[in-house]
Amino acid sequence: MKALIKYVNKIKPHFEEGGKFEKFRSTFEAFETFLFVPDKVTTTGSHIRDNIDMKRTMILVVVALVPALLFGMWNIGYQHFLALGQQVPLWPAFWFGFLKMLPIIVVSYVTGLAIEFFFAQVRGHEVNEGFLVTGILIPMIVPVDIPLWMLSLAVAFAVIIGKEVFGGTGMNILNPALTARAFLFFSYPAWMSGDQVWVAGLKHGLHAVDGFSGATPLAEAAAGKIDQLPSAWHMFMGTIPGSIGETSTLAILLGAFILIYTGVASWKTMLSAFAGGLVMGLILNLFAVNAYMQVPAWEHLVMGGFAFGMVFMATDPVTSAQTERGKWIYGFLVGFLAILIRVLNPAYPEGVMLAILLMNVFAPLIDHYVVEAHIKRRLKRAKVSVQ
Amino acid sequence: MDRVIKLRKGLDIRIQGVAEKNLLSVPPSEVYAVKPIDFQGLTPKLSVRQDDPVKAGSPLFFDKYRPEILFTSPVSGRVKVVLRGERRKILEVQVEADGKQDYIDFGKGDPLKMGREEIIEKLLNSGVWPFIRQRPFDFVANPSDTPKAIFISLFDTAPMAPDYAFILKGQQKTFQIGLDVLTKLTEGKVHLGIHPERSDISFVEALENVEIHSFTGSHPAGNVGVQIHHIDPVNKGEIVWVVNPQDVLTIGRLFEEGRFDARRTVVLAGSEVKKTGYYQTMMGASVEPMVKNNVKEGILRYISGDVLTGKKIEPSGFIGFYDSLISVIPEGKYFEPFGWALPGFNKFSFSRSYFSWLRPRKTYRLDTNLHGGRRAFVLTGIYERVLPMDILVLHLLKAIITDDIDNMENLGIYEIVEEDIALCEFVDPSKTEMQKILRDGINALIKELG
Numbered sequence: 001m002k003a004l005i006k007y008v009n010k011i012k013p014h015f016e017e018g019g020k021f022e023k024f025r026s027t028f029e030a031f032e033t034f035l036f037v038p039d040k041v042t043t044t045g046s047h048i049r050d051n052i053d054m055k056r057t058m059i060l061v062v063v064a065l066v067p068a069l070l071f072g073m074w075n076i077g078y079q080h081f082l083a084l085g086q087q088v089p090l091w092p093a094f095w096f097g098f099l100k101m102l103p104i105i106v107v108s109y110v111t112g113l114a115i116e117f118f119f120a121q122v123r124g125h126e127v128n129e130g131f132l133v134t135g136i137l138i139p140m141i142v143p144v145d146i147p148l149w150m151l152s153l154a155v156a157f158a159v160i161i162g163k164e165v166f167g168g169t170g171m172n173i174l175n176p177a178l179t180a181r182a183f184l185f186f187s188y189p190a191w192m193s194g195d196q197v198w199v200a201g202l203k204h205g206l207h208a209v210d211g212f213s214g215a216t217p218l219a220e221a222a223a224g225k226i227d228q229l230p231s232a233w234h235m236f237m238g239t240i241p242g243s244i245g246e247t248s249t250l251a252i253l254l255g256a257f258i259l260i261y262t263g264v265a266s267w268k269t270m271l272s273a274f275a276g277g278l279v280m281g282l283i284l285n286l287f288a289v290n291a292y293m294q295v296p297a298w299e300h301l302v303m304g305g306f307a308f309g310m311v312f313m314a315t316d317p318v319t320s321a322q323t324e325r326g327k328w329i330y331g332f333l334v335g336f337l338a339i340l341i342r343v344l345n346p347a348y349p350e351g352v353m354l355a356i357l358l359m360n361v362f363a364p365l366i367d368h369y370v371v372e373a374h375i376k377r378r379l380k381r382a383k384v385s386v387q
Numbered sequence: 388m389d390r391v392i393k394l395r396k397g398l399d400i401r402i403q404g405v406a407e408k409n410l411l412s413v414p415p416s417e418v419y420a421v422k423p424i425d426f427q428g429l430t431p432k433l434s435v436r437q438d439d440p441v442k443a444g445s446p447l448f449f450d451k452y453r454p455e456i457l458f459t460s461p462v463s464g465r466v467k468v469v470l471r472g473e474r475r476k477i478l479e480v481q482v483e484a485d486g487k488q489d490y491i492d493f494g495k496g497d498p499l500k501m502g503r504e505e506i507i508e509k510l511l512n513s514g515v516w517p518f519i520r521q522r523p524f525d526f527v528a529n530p531s532d533t534p535k536a537i538f539i540s541l542f543d544t545a546p547m548a549p550d551y552a553f554i555l556k557g558q559q560k561t562f563q564i565g566l567d568v569l570t571k572l573t574e575g576k577v578h579l580g581i582h583p584e585r586s587d588i589s590f591v592e593a594l595e596n597v598e599i600h601s602f603t604g605s606h607p608a609g610n611v612g613v614q615i616h617h618i619d620p621v622n623k624g625e626i627v628w629v630v631n632p633q634d635v636l637t638i639g640r641l642f643e644e645g646r647f648d649a650r651r652t653v654v655l656a657g658s659e660v661k662k663t664g665y666y667q668t669m670m671g672a673s674v675e676p677m678v679k680n681n682v683k684e685g686i687l688r689y690i691s692g693d694v695l696t697g698k699k700i701e702p703s704g705f706i707g708f709y710d711s712l713i714s715v716i717p718e719g720k721y722f723e724p725f726g727w728a729l730p731g732f733n734k735f736s737f738s739r740s741y742f743s744w745l746r747p748r749k750t751y752r753l754d755t756n757l758h759g760g761r762r763a764f765v766l767t768g769i770y771e772r773v774l775p776m777d778i779l780v781l782h783l784l785k786a787i788i789t790d791d792i793d794n795m796e797n798l799g800i801y802e803i804v805e806e807d808i809a810l811c812e813f814v815d816p817s818k819t820e821m822q823k824i825l826r827d828g829i830n831a832l833i834k835e836l837g
Binding site: 001004005029033035036037038039040041042044045046047048049050051052053054055056057059060126128129130167168169170171261262263264266317318320322323324327371374375377378379381382 | 400402546620622623688690694695696697699714716718719720721722723724725726727728731734735736737738739740741753754755756757758759760761762763764765766767768769771777779781782794797798799805809812813814815816817818820821822823
């Protein structure tokens, strides 16, 4: 390691101002700071600083995603062999899923990071760590058989239009991962919905055994086949077809625990989002005119991408509300709208993506009113003290 | 005193090197300095030249825009050098002590029998006045203002901060005279913030003419700004004054002895100090006699003040005008392979992002490494968790960055100074320079207000 530090320090002058490779300074810095926490010391203000930095924050989100990711890999294999009518042990199923998943992840990271590096270079900034999370989120919210060129295009769209045009991580309005998914959903609907895309191989002519439907529970429900819904237990555990990372509520809750315990994501947003979903579910139950509306409110929370969206996407600190009171309102509305769109909208079987994107747009407005109320309270205090 | 104000937000940084409670003497410093840079917003104008003889209490420089405010020498001797920085900015006026300590006599007096004008004049002439600062903005108080109240925090919660109960012991009479002076300066009350466990209750209870308020909680509960916020907040157009506890003694001694007596107990603390403790020295003294042969090997940072808000000084530098603490910590100029990815059992953090949360009582040898790179604001809600005030830190900072004067005022720039958001800066994963941003905002605001 010491030799590496020495080597990096030796080549460093080439990348500094006036050096041979001055143009690649951001790239060099990105690799340097990836290898080491640099030797920068405080110059103004507080002389000591907390150990946490953006890299640590982002890597913790990735860690929190790992349970859902591993489960998703296994579930790819499990669903695939189930379609073939075969029962396979844990490892072969996982291995199958791992091999399916690997290219998706690689493509996502390579495309996204290439663009991030390019923009950092042009702007003369350090490379932002935000894509560490986005790059793994995107593979987890797409169907397994997604063509890689399509994915690559979506990632590019999300990073450039969703993030970099606004100024990069911290400045974007929409969640980049969901921007990628929305792009895919509206550009290539055939690859993003239906009964064929959720299980590896079906889209490519794999013949499923009789009685196997590749449809997600939401698709079944939207089609009115409420009686064909898997049991709530299966939906909670995640042994159902769906986007790669979204199926297991259990694995997602494990991630939620990590996020909340380390303080990286807001428990307020998560809690109020689940509350919002539950309230909408109960309202639908109350006025139920069809079978779908009768689905118990709590079951909605384990179906589809609800849990995944609320835990990992709604809590994105950049695109969610930034005031504490705003987080309660924002979270509640995300959950509320997600179930509303899911059940009452005939065109889209799932509402989570649209609900979060919509509320991303409204989050600054929520914050605005929270801040206004805060200011009003402060001014009132001033008047009281004058009297 | 019945009501205890419980502050639940904040953070006590578990740093190694808290000073032991023993009084130590130190050979007197040969050189003393008064530093214009210790005073926010001051444009100094010299009253002396190099080699001029001075007495303790002789003016060294004054405020260009308020010439009645004098800054005087703590010792008698001669002006050794006027140290200037970029664009001839005056950094230090150094005085070489002659060891005789001749004082200028400003005359004794009983503040309770004196008029307000008379008191102010005495404070101004002796150079004791600058110990009184105003909020908002943390400037030296303006003698023509009448503050709505005066606040003193009798305990300090900053990392390795001095224990004022220990320092003030036995000086009750002088402290009371200092308080009497202050009561004459305001229309309102003199408020004293105490901590039920960290303050000497019998000392406090015997004091007269003051309003006592109890606070509990972690840092920054001891910050006077936080206490003002909970007792009688500063709104636009209002002014309060604040004084440090030891400076109340200096004010008291001026009326008791008739002279500017700059003696001060200064704490030497930090993980790199061999013998920590409470040193009997003087304001403006060189730290050299204290730290010489008293620090460990390595590249060190010397700070006048606490590690969150203090100023970096040289090993031969001088104690700041308002400081009662010298901190010595290691510099953090090193690379750490994959530091951000390791479990981090040994890394202090406010968040639970490293496994150091497994050992909640461990103390740490903290250094000056930035632990990361500068980024845009990403996380939210974390800053408000270390500031027990009704202020939206992130939005205030954004208002400052975007030069939005209205929102700076609305969101509370009149209520906070650097020390109040120092913890926000400490915990920030984006490594933003918040204290600097805040000061820039205050300067922009003052320019706008004219």
